[in-house]
Each structure stands twice: as structure tokens, then as C-alpha cells.
Amino acid sequence: MPKDALGVLSEIKKSFITKQIKEGRRGDGRKPDEYRELRIQTNYVPRANGSALVELGKTKILVGVKIDAGEPFPDTPNLGVFTTNVELLPMAFPTFESGPPNEMSIEVARVVDRGIRESKMVDFEKLVIEPGKKVWVVFVDINVLDYDGNLFDACSYGAVAALKTAVVPGSKYGGKDTQLPINNTPVSVTIVKLDDVMVCDPDLEEEQMSTTRVTITTTEDGHIRAMQKGDLGYFELDEIRKAIKMSSDTGSIIREKYLK
Amino acid sequence: MTETKQIVIPGDEIERTNEKVRNGAYKCGQDKYCSEYFGIVQRNEQFIDIVPFSGPYFPRKDDKIIGKILEIGPSMWTVDINSPYHSLLHMNDTPWRTSAGDIKRYLAIGDYIYGKIMSINELRESWVTLKDAGLRKLEGGHIISIPAPKVPRIIGKGGSMVNMIKDATGTRIVVGQNGLIWLDGIPKNIMIAIDAIKMVENEAHTVGLTDRMEAYLESKKGEIDGNSK
Amino acid sequence: MGTASDIKLIDENNIRLDGRGPDELRPIKIETNVLNRADGSSFIEWGGNKIMVAVYGPREAYPKHNQDINKAIVKARYNMAAFSVDERKRPGPDRRSVEISKVVSEALEAAIMVELFPRAQIDVFIEVLQADAGTRIAGLTAASVAVASAGIPMRDMVVGCTAGKVGNKIVLDLSKEEDNFGQADLPMGILPKSDRIVLMQMDGDLSVEEFEQATSMIMKATKRIAQIQREALTKKYEIQQKEQGE
Numbered sequence: 001m002p003k004d005a006l007g008v009l010s011e012i013k014k015s016f017i018t019k020q021i022k023e024g025r026r027g028d029g030r031k032p033d034e035y036r037e038l039r040i041q042t043n044y045v046p047r048a049n050g051s052a053l054v055e056l057g058k059t060k061i062l063v064g065v066k067i068d069a070g071e072p073f074p075d076t077p078n079l080g081v082f083t084t085n086v087e088l089l090p091m092a093f094p095t096f097e098s099g100p101p102n103e104m105s106i107e108v109a110r111v112v113d114r115g116i117r118e119s120k121m122v123d124f125e126k127l128v129i130e131p132g133k134k135v136w137v138v139f140v141d142i143n144v145l146d147y148d149g150n151l152f153d154a155c156s157y158g159a160v161a162a163l164k165t166a167v168v169p170g171s172k173y174g175g176k177d178t179q180l181p182i183n184n185t186p187v188s189v190t191i192v193k194l195d196d197v198m199v200c201d202p203d204l205e206e207e208q209m210s211t212t213r214v215t216i217t218t219t220e221d222g223h224i225r226a227m228q229k230g231d232l233g234y235f236e237l238d239e240i241r242k243a244i245k246m247s248s249d250t251g252s253i254i255r256e257k258y259l260k
Numbered sequence: 261m262t263e264t265k266q267i268v269i270p271g272d273e274i275e276r277t278n279e280k281v282r283n284g285a286y287k288c289g290q291d292k293y294c295s296e297y298f299g300i301v302q303r304n305e306q307f308i309d310i311v312p313f314s315g316p317y318f319p320r321k322d323d324k325i326i327g328k329i330l331e332i333g334p335s336m337w338t339v340d341i342n343s344p345y346h347s348l349l350h351m352n353d354t355p356w357r358t359s360a361g362d363i364k365r366y367l368a369i370g371d372y373i374y375g376k377i378m379s380i381n382e383l384r385e386s387w388v389t390l391k392d393a394g395l396r397k398l399e400g401g402h403i404i405s406i407p408a409p410k411v412p413r414i415i416g417k418g419g420s421m422v423n424m425i426k427d428a429t430g431t432r433i434v435v436g437q438n439g440l441i442w443l444d445g446i447p448k449n450i451m452i453a454i455d456a457i458k459m460v461e462n463e464a465h466t467v468g469l470t471d472r473m474e475a476y477l478e479s480k481k482g483e484i485d486g487n488s489k
Numbered sequence: 490m491g492t493a494s495d496i497k498l499i500d501e502n503n504i505r506l507d508g509r510g511p512d513e514l515r516p517i518k519i520e521t522n523v524l525n526r527a528d529g530s531s532f533i534e535w536g537g538n539k540i541m542v543a544v545y546g547p548r549e550a551y552p553k554h555n556q557d558i559n560k561a562i563v564k565a566r567y568n569m570a571a572f573s574v575d576e577r578k579r580p581g582p583d584r585r586s587v588e589i590s591k592v593v594s595e596a597l598e599a600a601i602m603v604e605l606f607p608r609a610q611i612d613v614f615i616e617v618l619q620a621d622a623g624t625r626i627a628g629l630t631a632a633s634v635a636v637a638s639a640g641i642p643m644r645d646m647v648v649g650c651t652a653g654k655v656g657n658k659i660v661l662d663l664s665k666e667e668d669n670f671g672q673a674d675l676p677m678g679i680l681p682k683s684d685r686i687v688l689m690q691m692d693g694d695l696s697v698e699e700f701e702q703a704t705s706m707i708m709k710a711t712k713r714i715a716q717i718q719r720e721a722l723t724k725k726y727e728i729q730q731k732e733q734g735e
Contacts, residue, residue: 003330004548005340006526010328011370012403012442020447029451045539045619048572058525062618064572087580090566091543091614093526098566100581141571141580143616145541146524265730267723270600270637271645271682286602286644294682296602296642298722313726314529315640316547344547344609383558383607407640465726466733 004094009208017209021197027205033250035201040157040258042165050166050180054158057203060092060146063158065166067180069129069173070137080127081137084113086155092147104151105144107230112142112156112188114226115217119186122163126181129173136168138180149203152215152228156188160259185259186225187251190215191243193233198242200250214240216247220255265302265465268295268310276308284310299409300465313465317343317408317438319386323377326398326436327388329367335360337367339375342408342438345384349375353389372398372442374434401432401444404454406461408439413464414457421460421473428477429453429484448487452480498667499656505667511660512706514650517714519631519721521638527614529639531721533631536664537621540628542635543614550610561606565594565613567628573620589625590615596629596649596678596688602642611641622668623651626676629688634718645680646718647687648711652677652703654695659702661710673699677707681715684708 017027026032036057045051050065072081086109090096101109116122127136140162142155166180192202192210202210212233217226224244229235235243268274274285274293281293285308288294295301299312319325319341327339327347336350349367351358356366367373373388375395380386390396406414415422415435426433431445431453441457443450456477463469499505509515515536524530527543550556567589571578582590597613613636615628626649633647653663655671668674673693679686695703 003338005328005330005342008328008330008340009370010372010403011368012372012398012401014370015400016402016447045570045572047537047575047619047621051572060524062570064570064618066572066577068577085571085580087570089568089614089616090612091524091527091530091541091545091616094545094548098568098582139571139577141577143570143618145543145616146526148525267726267730269646269719269722270643271680284642288644288682294644296644297640298637299640312640312642314638316528344606345549384609409640463729463733466730468733472733 006093007095009205013205014209017205018195021194026199028203032197032199033246035250035254036203038157038254038258040161042161049169050162052158052161052165054154054161056150056154056157056201058146058148059150059154061151061154061158062143062145063155063162064141064143065162066139066141067136067166067168069134072132072135077132078128079124080122080135082113082117082122082124082140083138084109084116084140084142084159086112086142086144088144088147092144096147108151108155109142111152111215111226111228112159115156115186115188116159116163118225119217119219120183121160121186123181123183127168138163138166147204149207150190150201152190153188153201156217157254157259160185160187164259184219185255186217186219187255187259188215188217189247189251189254191246193235193239198239198246200246214243216244218248218251222248265300267299267465268301269298270295274301274308274310279303279306279308282307282309284312312409314407315409317341319343319345319347319377319380319384319438321377321380323437324395325375325377325388325438326403326434326440326442327373327375327438329369329371329373332364332367332369335363337363339373339388341386341388342405342440345386347377347386347388349373349388349390353378353387353391355391367397372403374398374436374442398442401442402450402454404441404443404457406439406441406457408437410461410464411435411437411439414441414460416470421470424473424477425453425456428481429456430488446487449484452484496666496670497656498671499658499660503658505655505660505664507664511658512710514662514710514713515664517717519634519717521634521721529635529637529641531631531635531638533627535623535627536662537619538617538624538627539619540624540631541616541618542628542631544611544632544635544639544641546611546639547606547609547641550608555610556608558607560603561601561609561611563594563598563601563603563611563613565590565597565615565632567593567615567617567625569617569620569624573617592688592690593625593629593632596647597632597636599685599687600633600643600645600647600680601636602644605642611636622663622665623676625649626651626678626688629678630714630718634721637722645682646715647678648681648714648718649676649678649688650707650710650714651675652707654693654699654703659699659706661706675700675703675707677704679708679711681711
């Protein structure tokens with residue numbers, strides 16, 4: 001795709017944000033650890049087994065969960081199957097093109113998946129229909145509809161909310177419909193560095209300006225379940241410690257307010 | 261003017277007596293004109309124009325515009341002017357003495373300019389120049405974008421609307437004909453000016469906007485003075 | 490089209506499975522400006538269909554050799570989300586979506602004043618979030634609203650609707666069961682001011698009189714649907730005018 005004005009970081013915007021940061025504020029007036037307005041609507045696609053529409057600032061994500069019977073993986077014959085896919089729809093940004101997943105969508109999908117899988121959020125042992133032969137397969141399909149930064153967190157919140165409200169269609173095979181068995185609620189927090197200041201939930205311009213980013217997923221017990229450092233640039237170890245604390249603190253607030 | 265403005269969608273027939281249909285409508289039958297746009301019908305004694313609620317900027321010769329540098333070549337820059345088509349700025353049309361291959365020093369990718377449309381051909385290829393009074397690279401401040409069709413409302417009759425906002429907030433404001441607006445001043449007052457501009461953008465089709473703007477700016481006076489200390 | 494003789498799609502009183510009469514539309518709701526980045530956008534709920542449409546453009550066509558120096562290219566991309574249908578669908582275009590994208594592009598181009606934008610491209614992204622029969626004409630109907638809201642000039646709006654045959658009766662706006670088990674399916678897209686037909690596909694078995702009946706039903710219904718499109722666009726502005734006028 002040819003260059004689009006939105007894809008090119010504005011020098012004026014950059015110096016405006018830098019000036020604000022020096023005074024402890026961000027471009028839109030937020031504090032460093034403040035999230036944009038977050039809205040999650042579950043069951044947005046009633047015919048899917050679970051779904052959630054997430055609006056994080058102007059970033060908009062739709063997650064659909066489909067659950068169907070299938071074969072287990074050969075090396076885990078007594079566990080259900082779970083798979084995550086992210087589509088960066090061309091409608092979300094002028095330079096997004098249709099086509100097979102690119103490295104950006106694959107990284108987001110794998111990081112979201114890791115956060116959920118390593119938290120043991122979904123009880124895979126309870127998803128067996130016939131040991132070794134038939135298990136429930138959970139497809140999490142994440143569609144990015146509108147892009148204004150921080151796909152990692154928006155996609156993760158959508159996936160978690162959709163899974164928490166998902167129904168296993170047991171009635172399709174002569175049984176009963178049941179809630180997807182859930183153990184806990186992992187929360188992902190993404191932090192980027194603007195010069196030396198660490199800020200949570202970057203919008204698009206902050207992402208474009210940042211020197212590096214880290215996404216950390218924690219569970220209710222305060223333990224770290226998944227981490228991903230991305231983009232160019234580097235962190236000092238102290239900064240990572242700070243990021244872990246930010247993630248755990250902010251994560252608790254988000255869990256309490258939006259993902260109960 | 262106290263009557264509500266008529267809203268039309270594409271294909272709507274335009275009621276008229278003797279006026280000449282100018283912009284935004286096409287001949288759709290024997291002496292019949294239909295709207296091309298989703299927009300407002302603007303009438304005076306002689307003309308009828310359909311002004312769309314939103315849409316791209318169509319470059320016209322001599323328009324003063326604000327553009328963003330997207331790409332740099334050996335002797336010219338590609339400029340985004342909020343139009344379906346990119347524009348070009350040649351190094352010879354700038355006040356700087358440059359040599360080919362070295363133009364990046366003056367304007368880099370992501371920089372903004374306040375320029376003038378110099379020429380445009382039938383293929384919509386256009387050229388921008390910085391060689392005129394007041395034209396320059398824009399530095400500092402803040403940039404926002406509004407739909408190009410709303411620019412006349414933001415400027416107001418003889419500049420009345422934009423000057424009202426400028427004076428009340430103590431902010432420098434440059435409005436490009438293409439919908440990009442540059443503001444400079446104290447950041448918090450810039451934010452108030454932006455809110456005022458957004459108000460015009462959202463309510464351009466209503467009556468009494470000027471009065472409401474006066475009232476709004478008056479209500480913000482205390483805050484503005486506080487920010488300026 | 491399959492047959493299931495044990496499903497009675499329409500009874501002796503001409504009442505259909507979902508309770509509708511032969512010329513009744515399912516409920517339709519359209520919203521505009523639902524997306525921030527796109528130049529124009531709309532969201533339509535039609536029966537159980539939920540479809541999001543985004544428009545980008547006009548912008549320079551890419552790659553350059555695709556440019557037409559006389560007009561803009563209209564490129565609609567119809568896509569179904571993986572979770573939009575009963576059996577999870579692998580993401581990506583299949584032959585059906587490529588065909589639908591083509592006929593929808595052509596229908597929109599008939600209305601858009603493409604000659605005003607040489608060398609440009611207008612992208613229309615139609616994303617089916619939940620499918621419930623008639624997705625292509627619901628998508629087309631919403632796309633017309635999104636194109637208008639982007640400020641792109643058009644000669645007329647484009648309105649879509651289907652009709653078909655079930656139990657040997659002609660009915661309007663097929664439901665999922667009627668689409669799967671009925672005897673004919675006729676989606677059409679028209680320009681409501683002139684009744685010009687810009688999209689038409691058909692499969693099944695219709696006599697010429699049955700085709701006339703179906704077409705007449707569609708033409709009448711598209712007037713109602715065009716009104717819903719109008720309200721979707723103008724509603725917010727008319728409310729504002731009313732509030733400020735007081």
C-alpha cells in the first residue's frame with residue numbers, strides 16, 4: 001500500500017506529546033498509568049458460542065468464540081483444543097491490506113493466546129467428550145475493526161470476556177449446554193517507553209513515537225503468566241520491574257471494573 | 261436566517277424556482293436537478309449549492325493548504341493534502357537554496373507545510389509552492405483535521421468565527437482550505453480552541469451557532485485566563 | 490438448494506415459518522459513523538444479519554498500473570467472519586466471496602460518479618459478523634449508506650432485497666431456512682429513483698410470471714428500505730436541528 005498520512009508520524013504531534021510528557025501528562029491529557037475509556041459488550045454475536053465487542057479509546061475489536069467437537073492433538077489426547085487467530089481487517093486502518101496473517105497479526109494472536117493458555121484460564125481437562133477420540137475445540141477469532149493503538153490489550157480483553165461468557169453446545173451431541181469452564185481471569189497490560197517515561201495503553205501516535213514496548217499478563221494471585229517485549233529499543237531491568245508492578249496494579253483495577 | 265436548512269441524500273430532487281444550480285447536483289431530467297451528496301441545501305437568490313457533510317478536499321489553484329510530507333525524492337517532496345490525490349512540492353518552489361539529493365534537511369517525512377496550490381491538471385496531479393507571503397514549514401503547535409466542506413463554516417463570514425475563537429483563547433490558528441488546521445499557544449488553551457472548532461464541525465448545519473459559540477467562549481474565559489498565568 | 494419435504498415453509502394461510510406474511514420484510518436497522526478511521530462507515534442489522542461496512546477513498550489507486558485515467562475503480566470486498574456462520578469458517582476469501590465482491594462492486598459503481606475521480610480507487614469493506622440469509626444485499630444496502638456518509642458523490646442510493654419461491658408461493662426477503670430449502674432465490678439491487686437494476690442473480694426454478702411477481706414485490710419493498718437508509722443518514726442531524734432550533 002502506498003503511504004497514507006495516518007501511517008506517518010507527525011513531527012508536530014511528536015513534539016507536542018514530548019512537551020506534555022515532560023509535564024507528566026500525555027497527548028490526550030492522561031496520566032502515565034491511565035487507560036482510555038474501556039467498554040466491553042459480551043454476546044454481541046448471539047449465534048456464536050461466545051463473543052465480545054471491545055472499545056478501548058477508539059480501538060475497536062470484535063471477538064467471536066466458536067466451540068465444536070473435534071479430535072484432540074495426538075500428544076494431549078485428554079485435553080480440549082484451543083486456538084487463537086487475529087484478523088487485521090483492512091477496514092481498521094488505511095494501510096491494512098487483506099491477505100494471509102502478517103507478522104503483526106501473528107504476534108498479537110500468539111501473545112493473547114499465551115496469556116490465556118499459561119494462566120490456565122480455560123480448564124482443558126473438562127473439555128473431553130470421549131477420551132483420546134473426541135474433545136471440544138475452542139476457536140477464538142479476533143477481528144480488528146478500528147485501529148488506534150494497543151491491539152495486545154484490546155484483543156486480550158475481548159478474548160477473555162468472550163471466553164468467560166461462552167457456552168459449550170453440549171446439546172448438539174445429546175447432552176446439555178454448559179458454560180465454558182473457567183478458572184481465573186488473566187489481564188494483559190501493555191506499556192511503551194516515550195523517551196524514558198513508561199506509559200500504559202498507548203494510542204496510535206504514542207505507539208508510533210515509542211522506542212519499545214512490553215506486554216505483561218498477570219492473574220488474580222499477582223503472578224506473571226506471559227510476557228512479550230516487542231519493537232526496537234531496549235529496557236533496563238529496573239524498568240521491567242516497574243512495568244511488572246504497573247501491570248499488576250493496573251491489571252487488578254481493570255479486572256475488577258471490566259472483567260468480573 | 262431562522263429557517264432550518266434542508267438535508268438531502270444522493271438522488272433527491274432539488275426544489276427550485278429560478279435559481280441556478282451550482283455545486284453538488286446533476287441534471288437528472290427535463291429541467292430537473294438531483295443531489296449528488298448527503299448534505300445541506302444552501303440557497304440564495306441566485307444560486308443553489310449542495311454542501312456535503314463530509315468528503316475529500318478537491319484542490320483548486322491558489323488555495324492555501326496545510327500538507328504533510330509523506331515521501332522525499334531527490335528533488336521533490338510528496339505532500340498529503342487531505343485529497344484523494346497526493347501533491348508534489350519541487351525544491352525550486354521553496355525559499356531555500358537546495359541541491360538535488362539534499363532536500364531532506366529542509367523538510368523531513370512527517371513535517372507539515374503551509375503552502376499554496378500552484379497548478380492542477382485533468383489527471384488531478386497538483387503542485388504546491390512555498391514561495392509566497394506567509395507560506396512556510398510549520399513548527400511546534402498542534403494539528404487537527406476537519407472535513408474540507410466544513411472549512412467555510414469554521415472561518416465564518418470574513419473570518420468572524422475563527423477570529424472569535426482566536427481572540428478568546430489567545431491561540432494562533434491557521435486554517436487550510438483543505439481542512440487541516442494548525443494551532444499554537446498555551447497547550448490547555450489550544451485544547452479549548454480545538455473543542456470550539458469541533459463544536460462548529462458538529463453543528464455546522466444548525467441555526468444560532470454564532471450565538472452559542474459566543475456563549476461557550478464566554479463560559480471558558482476564567483479557565484483560559486487561569487491557563488495563561 | 491436442498492430440499493426437506495418435512496419442513497413446511499409456508500402454510501395454507503400464507504404464513505411463513507417465522508410468522509411473516511408473503512411480502513413482509515424482516516426488521517432492518519442501520520447506523521452510520523460507527524468507525525473512526527474509515528472515511529465512511531455503517532452497521533446494518535437485517536433479521537439476524539449483522540454486517541459492518543467501511544469505505545476508504547477516493548484515494549490513489551494502487552499499484553499504479555491498476556489506475557484508470559478516466560475514472561475511479563470501485564472495489565468492494567465481501568468477507569465473512571469466522572464466527573458468522575454455524576460451522577466456523579476458515580478466515581480468508583473463498584470463491585463465493587470473490588463472486589459476491591465482484592457483483593457488489595459493479596452495483597455500487599453504477600451509482601457512484603466515478604468519472605469525477607480519475608486514477609483513484611474507492612474501497613468498500615463489507616464484513617459479515619453474523620449471517621442470516623441475504624447477506625449480499627444487506628451488505629450492498631449498508632454499503633450505499635457508508636459511501637454516502639463518506640461524502641462520495643452518487644447519482645442515487647443503491648438498495649438491495651431478495652425474493653424467492655417457497656411452497657410454490659412468491660415471498661419477499663428470504664430467511665435462512667427459506668434460502669436453504671426453498672425453490673428459488675432472487676437477490677436484486679436497484680437504484681430507487683429510477684428502478685434501474687444494478688445487481689441481479691437468480692438460482693432455482695421460476696416461471697416468467699413468477700419472476701414478474703417477485704420483481705414487483707422487490708421494487709415495492711426497496712422504497713421502504715430506501716426510507717430506512719435515509720433515516721440512518723439524516724436522523725442525527727435532524728435531531729440536532731430540532732434541538733438547536735428551539
